[in-house]
Amino acid sequence: MRFKVNSNEFLNDLGPVLDTVPSVATYPVLTSFLLIADKNGLTAYGTDLDNSVMARIPAAIEDVGSCAISAKIVKSILKEIDEEITVERIENQIVISYKNGKFKLGLYERDEFPELPGEIPGTIVELNMEFLRASIEKTVFCVSSEPSRMALSGLYWEYDDGKSTMVGSDGFRMGIYTEDMEINLEPFSIIIPPKILNEVLRLGKDNVKFGWDKTKVFFQLGNYTLISRLIDDRFPDYKSVIPEDNPNVLRVKKEVFSSVLRRVSVFSPDKTKSVELILGGDTMEVTSRSELGSGTEKLSGEYTGSDLRIGMSASSLLEFLRKMEGDIVEISFGDSESPVLIKDPANHRVLYVVTPIILRE
DSSP states (O other): OEEEEEHHHHHHHHHHHHHHSOSSOSSGGGGEEEEEEETTEEEEEEEOSSEEEEEEEOOEEEEOEEEEEEHHHHHHHHHTOOSEEEEEEETTEEEEEETTEEEEEOOBOGGGSOOOOOSOOSOOEEEEHHHHHHHHHTTGGGSOOOTTOGGGSSEEEEEETTEEEEEEEOSSEEEEEEEEOOOSSOOEEEEEOHHHHHHHHHHOOSEEEEEEOSSEEEEEETTEEEEEEOOOSOOOOGGGGSOSOOOEEEEEEHHHHHHHHHHHGGGOOSTTOEEEEEEETTEEEEEEEETTEEEEEEOOEEEESSOEEEEEEHHHHHHHHHHOOSSEEEEEEOSTTSOEEEEETTEEEEEEEEOOBOOOO
16 A cells, blocks of 8 residues: 555545544544545545444545554544645555655554445435534534433434424423424434534535434535444433414513523532523513522513513523524513523524422522
């Protein structure tokens, strides 16, 4: 194996592959990535066994061959070189040489590395990246970070009867994005790990090719193919959690509400930054108290409904507000213990649901 390539361009093209490679692994070979030089060009492949990235990389191939080499070492070397390099296999080493020096690395043989995914099975369709980006960005931040909650540790995606819905939830908050669109696929419902979706957001530019089978999901973006295992679990019935009749409605400017939440929540020592909303009559206030002190600020907006005192997570509210497109946010409440519905009047496709916090007296 022997090829020539610009070091900066090579590192840039390798980026998504190297990011997929784990820094620590049960099997040492998994901290490496596979390089294949053949008559069709140069292919790089990295995997953590759950997520994989394969890249086609422009290079001047002088001799074919393949092997796996350390992702960490290659990244460190390439970051410090800014010129054309030659990469070649000499016996049981990979030699990276340039004008004033060379580096020798150990390697793994190709048959020691996990197999490439081969042909992508199932039906492949082309999706508009604008739709995909909006669907993911508005919901993926709600996905649970707790590995024990398997069904909630991925983004749920269902498609049926011309309607696509993505749902992210951690059991306390939920984001739902629904879009009417025709996809040339049979109805499906799958749970996708967020790691591959964040990579789709990073690499996606125009259209994206998408496909899935019973165990894996695939995205093709230019020279990159992203593969991830699907989460094999049953997603909760998210529709049953959406409040249908919350009679108490608060309409407030997004930036005003965000500023008040940031100021008042400094007195909340917990991770959720819990605050209390006091609504009713002529009163609209946000308050917080703890051993650190207390804070109260009036909120300008419109409120219709009965008197209400309700605990909310300022952290969750602020994340929701950052995703809003319009200037106004609409929040509807039931009682102090019922799920709260948050809408963006400027984008009817997205809904957020959050569970109130029971505050101690």
